[in-house]
Amino acid sequence: MTETLDELARGLAGVLPPGAVITDPVRLRTYECDGLTHHRAVPGIVVLPESAEQIAAVVRLCNEYGVPFVARGAGTGLSGGALPRADGVLVVTAKMRRILQVDLADRRAVVEPGVTNLAITEAVREHGYYYAPDPSSQQVCTIGGNVAENSGGAHCLKYGFTVNHVLALEIVTPDGDIVTLDADDPGYDLLGAFVGSEGTLGITTKVTVRLSRAPETVTTLLAAFGSIEQGGQAVSAIIGAGVVPAAIEMMDALAIAAAEAAVACGYPAGAGAVLIVELDGPAAEVAHQFAEVERICRDNGAFELRTAAGPQERAAVWKGRRSAFAAVGRISPAYIVQDGVVPRTALPDVLASIDRLSAEYGIRVANVFHAGDGNLHPLVLFDDAEPGAEERAGLVSGRILDLCVEHGGSITGEHGVGVDKSRYMPKMFTDDDLDTMQLVRCAFDPRGLSNPGKVFPTPRLCGEVPGVRRGVHPLVESGRAEQF
Amino acid sequence: MATPQETGPDAPQETGARARHGAGARDALSATGVTVRDAGPGDAVAGVMPRWVALPESTEEVAALMRVSAGHDLAVVPAGGGTRLHWGTPPERCDLLIDTCCLNEILEHASGDLVVRVQAGVTMDALAEALAAQNQELALDVPLAGSTVGGTLATAAAGPRRLRYGTARDLLIGLTVVLADGTVARSGGKVVKNVAGYDLGKLFTGSYGTLGIITEAVFRLHPIPRARHWVTAVLPSAPPAALSAGPSTSPGAVAAALAASQAEPSAVELDWLAPAGTFTVSALVEGVAAESRAGAVRDLLAGAAEAVPDVTGGGEAPGWWGVTPGEDVLLELRVPPSGVDGALRAIAARGLPARVRGSLASAVLQIALPPESAGTEPTELAKLPEIPEIPQLAEVAEVAAFVSGLRGDVAPLGGRLTVLTAPPELARLVDLWGPVGALPLMRRVKERFDPDRRMSPGRMAGGI
Numbered sequence: 001m002t003e004t005l006d007e008l009a010r011g012l013a014g015v016l017p018p019g020a021v022i023t024d025p026v027r028l029r030t031y032e033c034d035g036l037t038h039h040r041a042v043p044g045i046v047v048l049p050e051s052a053e054q055i056a057a058v059v060r061l062c063n064e065y066g067v068p069f070v071a072r073g074a075g076t077g078l079s080g081g082a083l084p085r086a087d088g089v090l091v092v093t094a095k096m097r098r099i100l101q102v103d104l105a106d107r108r109a110v111v112e113p114g115v116t117n118l119a120i121t122e123a124v125r126e127h128g129y130y131y132a133p134d135p136s137s138q139q140v141c142t143i144g145g146n147v148a149e150n151s152g153g154a155h156c157l158k159y160g161f162t163v164n165h166v167l168a169l170e171i172v173t174p175d176g177d178i179v180t181l182d183a184d185d186p187g188y189d190l191l192g193a194f195v196g197s198e199g200t201l202g203i204t205t206k207v208t209v210r211l212s213r214a215p216e217t218v219t220t221l222l223a224a225f226g227s228i229e230q231g232g233q234a235v236s237a238i239i240g241a242g243v244v245p246a247a248i249e250m251m252d253a254l255a256i257a258a259a260e261a262a263v264a265c266g267y268p269a270g271a272g273a274v275l276i277v278e279l280d281g282p283a284a285e286v287a288h289q290f291a292e293v294e295r296i297c298r299d300n301g302a303f304e305l306r307t308a309a310g311p312q313e314r315a316a317v318w319k320g321r322r323s324a325f326a327a328v329g330r331i332s333p334a335y336i337v338q339d340g341v342v343p344r345t346a347l348p349d350v351l352a353s354i355d356r357l358s359a360e361y362g363i364r365v366a367n368v369f370h371a372g373d374g375n376l377h378p379l380v381l382f383d384d385a386e387p388g389a390e391e392r393a394g395l396v397s398g399r400i401l402d403l404c405v406e407h408g409g410s411i412t413g414e415h416g417v418g419v420d421k422s423r424y425m426p427k428m429f430t431d432d433d434l435d436t437m438q439l440v441r442c443a444f445d446p447r448g449l450s451n452p453g454k455v456f457p458t459p460r461l462c463g464e465v466p467g468v469r470r471g472v473h474p475l476v477e478s479g480r481a482e483q484f
Numbered sequence: 485m486a487t488p489q490e491t492g493p494d495a496p497q498e499t500g501a502r503a504r505h506g507a508g509a510r511d512a513l514s515a516t517g518v519t520v521r522d523a524g525p526g527d528a529v530a531g532v533m534p535r536w537v538a539l540p541e542s543t544e545e546v547a548a549l550m551r552v553s554a555g556h557d558l559a560v561v562p563a564g565g566g567t568r569l570h571w572g573t574p575p576e577r578c579d580l581l582i583d584t585c586c587l588n589e590i591l592e593h594a595s596g597d598l599v600v601r602v603q604a605g606v607t608m609d610a611l612a613e614a615l616a617a618q619n620q621e622l623a624l625d626v627p628l629a630g631s632t633v634g635g636t637l638a639t640a641a642a643g644p645r646r647l648r649y650g651t652a653r654d655l656l657i658g659l660t661v662v663l664a665d666g667t668v669a670r671s672g673g674k675v676v677k678n679v680a681g682y683d684l685g686k687l688f689t690g691s692y693g694t695l696g697i698i699t700e701a702v703f704r705l706h707p708i709p710r711a712r713h714w715v716t717a718v719l720p721s722a723p724p725a726a727l728s729a730g731p732s733t734s735p736g737a738v739a740a741a742l743a744a745s746q747a748e749p750s751a752v753e754l755d756w757l758a759p760a761g762t763f764t765v766s767a768l769v770e771g772v773a774a775e776s777r778a779g780a781v782r783d784l785l786a787g788a789a790e791a792v793p794d795v796t797g798g799g800e801a802p803g804w805w806g807v808t809p810g811e812d813v814l815l816e817l818r819v820p821p822s823g824v825d826g827a828l829r830a831i832a833a834r835g836l837p838a839r840v841r842g843s844l845a846s847a848v849l850q851i852a853l854p855p856e857s858a859g860t861e862p863t864e865l866a867k868l869p870e871i872p873e874i875p876q877l878a879e880v881a882e883v884a885a886f887v888s889g890l891r892g893d894v895a896p897l898g899g900r901l902t903v904l905t906a907p908p909e910l911a912r913l914v915d916l917w918g919p920v921g922a923l924p925l926m927r928r929v930k931e932r933f934d935p936d937r938r939m940s941p942g943r944m945a946g947g948i
Contacts, residue, residue, distance in 0.1 A: 105740060105822035128744075150679050161677075163686075164654050173925065180921045184818040186902050187917075187945045188695070188926050189640070192653050192686025196679050216746035236596060242619065242707030282748050284773030341675045345596040373677040374597075410678035417680055428680055429670070436661075436669035437682040443928040455681065 005044045008065045008089070012047055015057035020095075022046040031090055034075040034082040035137075039419050043070070043084030050095045052170055052178050052205035059203065060176035062089055068449045071203045073114060073142030077149060078337060079418030081198045081454055091203060093144050099123050100206070107211045108167055113144025113204045117151075120209060129211040132159040135414070136322060144204045150196030152414040154247040154321075155278070157372035159212070161414075163195040170206035174445035178205070193440060198416050199451035201444040215280035218246070219290050220308040222317045223275045223297040224268035228252050228367070231273035232348045234300040235371045238277065239344065241296060243289045247278040248372035249321050252351075255328070255366040255379065256320065262327035265320030268304040275302075275371070276321055278314075324368045325379065332364070332381035334390070336397045339415040340404035344374040350403050354378060357399050361392045365400075375413035376404070402427065417455045425457050438462075506535065509556035513538060513580070516548040527581050529561045530574035530943075531908055534581040541586045543660055543668055543699040550697070551666035553580055553938060560664075561940045562697040564635030565607060567628040571639060571905045572692050573916055576942035582697060584634050590614050591700070592674075598705040599657070599674055604634030604698045620705045623649035627808045634698040640690035643806045644751035644768065647743070647846045649706065652689050658702030659685040661695070664934040669696075676704045687929065693940035694948050695933045709770035713778035714801050716766040717785040717793035733788040735763045736825035739844040741784055742767055743821070747777040752845035755804045759832040762790070765844060766802050809841040810852025813883055813906045817890075819899030821847045830893035834886050850904070853883050884913035891918055917945035 012021045033040045068088035084090040096112035117138040120131040134153035152161045168182045181191040225231040308314040358365045366379040382393035411424045442462035519539040540546045558579035584605035592601040595618040608626040625643025642651035658672035671684035749767040769777045785793040842849035891901045903916040923946045
């Protein structure tokens with residue numbers, strides 16, 4: 001440990017409870033990566049604060065020593081957003097997991113950042129409410145991490161992302177102030193800008209979330225198609241018919257085979273693609289939509305349709321889909337999980353191009369995706385024992401992102417940019433676009449201490465603001481206006 | 485740099501230095517090739533007269549104008565349909581009004597993707613008409629006819645269906661802006677699901693032109709529901725005491741029941757003439773099965789209403805639905821849903837005749853002083869009482885007391901009151917915006933985006 005970190009660690013021990021400052025190398029190593037395990041860095045110091053005030057004290061000390069800091073929830077992120085800094089402090093919110101308030105009359109809950117996504121739903125389920133965003137890691141991922149990444153989930157097609165369900169945030173700014181960002185505040189929507197900023201604008205210390213009424217009816221349909229093209233046409237037809245399902249998920253033959261090997265999900269044999277369509281809402285509405293979706297699937301060549309009646313059957317239908325990422329481990333020694341988005345109508349083109357890439361490089365790609373919103377999760381499979389295979393897989397993975405951008409899509413739909421994709425940002429944005437985003441960064445974090453090296457491709461210095469008025473505003477001075 | 489004495493509505497004269505620079509600036513603006521004219525009386529921004537008006541037709545033309553403005557230290561205010569140009573605080577100074585009326589193209593309607601890319605000057609009505617041809621809509625209600633896309637975003641305007649679809653910030657997926665120095669920046673994109681980079685769209689929503697000029701926007705769309713039904717009921721009139729006595733028939737209780745209802749209304753609206761009028765509550769149900777769901781809503785309302793609730797289908801909304809309750813003094817009250825009854829009691833207790841209208845279940849209400857019918861035809865259900873005389877200036881102090889008093893009343897409920905528009909006399913007596921917790925951060929954002937304070941300076945909260 002450097003002398004600076006040594007001194008900082010002593011300072012941190014003075015503002016945190018006993019045992020909340022970790023400097024033991026063995027224990028530090030357990031925090032060296034998040035869900036994206038090929039990026040690793042052992043943090044300089046780990047702290048386990050228990051309150052916003054303690055986080056603010058940590059951040060102020062970091063400022064004093066000019067040391068960068070990174071916030072971490074459960075470490076389930078898939079873009080290296082919580083990758084620690086060897087020269088910095090990792091602020092772990094694991095001890096801040098209280099649900100502070102559940103207010104059904106106001107349809108909201110106030111929680112600490114370390115509360116898991118699913119814990120919110122579990123706290124209100126018996127009253128007929130739930131928290132809508134449902135990332136697949138929802139049993140373990142924290143709401144603080146969800147805020148940083150603007151997490152979505154399978155049901156965001158109808159219900160939106162974290163940003164649509166957060167009503168207020170208490171944050172510690174990168175210079176150590178505790179500030180509340182409220183959706184009801186007039187002026188700039190700083191709350192909206194903060195959500196999804198991947199920890200680069202400060203640390204979330206309290207989250208007010210919207211609670212949603214559990215729908216009257218949920219119906220889940222599994223449709224098996226001979227080919228992915230047929231499945232894709234069915235998706236377009238469903239959307240074109242004016243149906244907005246809660247979720248539309250698709251898996252191709254390779255992904256189905258993997259899921260079958262891993263969890264024996266029992267999807268129809270011989271399927272080139274399966275589609276999971278979930279409809280929810282008022283019973284009368286769902287009944288109409290269900291009939292329509294069923295007809296469309298048959299018209300587009302579905303050879304088998306299954307309907308999940310109750311929660312258990314629904315869980316069975318979802319089992320294969322939910323296990324897909326881990327399942328490819330059964331059919332491939334190593335793999336890359338990609339996350340890209342294309343306009344829904346471009347899905348057939350892009351999938352065909354991915355097929356060509358796969359053949360060209362001799363790399364298998366299993367496709368799992370949120371078809372309703374064009375969010376692809378290609379699983380690029382390779383054998384890490386085979387020389388050159390990892391490089392080729394990396395190339396295929398990168399080329400898939402190129403395809404997404406060429407078709408007017410995005411390099412990430414829900415996993416975030418983190419360290420993993422910062423180099424792809426210039427493919428999607430011009431220097432002017434990125435410089436403009438940097439203005440926001442500089443407003444919040446002029447010293448660049450909050451999760452530096454993430455999101456943006458090249459670190460930039462903020463510099464002083466030119467021409468800013470210091471002191472009293474002339475209109476105030478002349479008595480013609482008051483500042484409030 | 486302007487000194488305070490030269491700015492403001494009642495000090496239009498220029499100093500010698502600015503007059504000398506004026507001709508050069510005007511020439512440079514014209515040299516961009518963009519149509520530029522001298523400002524007329526109709527061009528004032530909250531009472532402040534610009535010197536010139538420019539009519540760009542593209543993002544690039546806006547950028548050219550902004551580069552000239554940067555070189556000549558011109559203060560710039562963007563304008564859309566002008567429906568809310570008198571809202572907010574007057575600008576400290578305004579040299580150039582950039583009228584976005586000619587940025588009027590719908591650039592791309594990808595109906596299969598339920599996405600539209602549109603220039604900022606397109607009116608919300610024109611957009612709705614074009615989308616309807618493909619049986620789609622932007623699920624954002626526009627309270628004022630003639631509003632543009634850009635103006636709607638800059639003022640974060642929304643209407644009844646915010647309950648189901650959210651507001652502009654929830655439906656906006658991509659944005660193109662021109663900054664004070666002429667930089668063109670884009671964020672977001674053409675896909676709904678996208679977490680690459682900061683979402684500048686959020687930042688510009690509600691920015692009142694103080695960060696830059698919105699030139700293009702991309703929205704997510706929804707299919708037009710196959711049927712719409714409104715269920716409208718009149719709740720007992722309520723002197724302040726009655727509201728607390730009969731909670732199950734109070735507007736707040738009715739709203740809570742409707743919000744929790746499995747009939748899933750898209751909107752629940754209130755129309756009320758304070759202090760003692762009856763509460764008219766109307767709920768919108770949308771979908772294939774709207775009729776049967778409207779029946780469920782009617783049954784729910786019947787328990788609380790004075791008479792059998794009225795159900796209307798076929799696009800027949802109550803006349804006041806989604807219409808701004810007034811234009812002279814217009815306030816916006818936001819409160820957590822459980823605080824609605826308390827807030828209504830507080831309004832009644834203030835005694836002024838105020839028309840209160842807005843999203844009851846979302847607990848975002850507009851309050852107009854003095855009440856006026858705002859162009860609506862009184863319906864059988866919502867007979868508007870006699871409209872009192874418009875208060876004279878002597879009564880401005882009374883209105884100011886209403887604003888600061890009510891602000892104090894709703895604060896313990898977690899509520900906040902903003903003055904959307906008011907005569908200048910009132911604006912001198914009260915803070916239009918009320919306390920804003922994140923103001924220091926907003927100031928820092930402003931300083932980075934517009935260090936020379938040339939973008940709509942002073943239009944927003946805290947003198948931003």
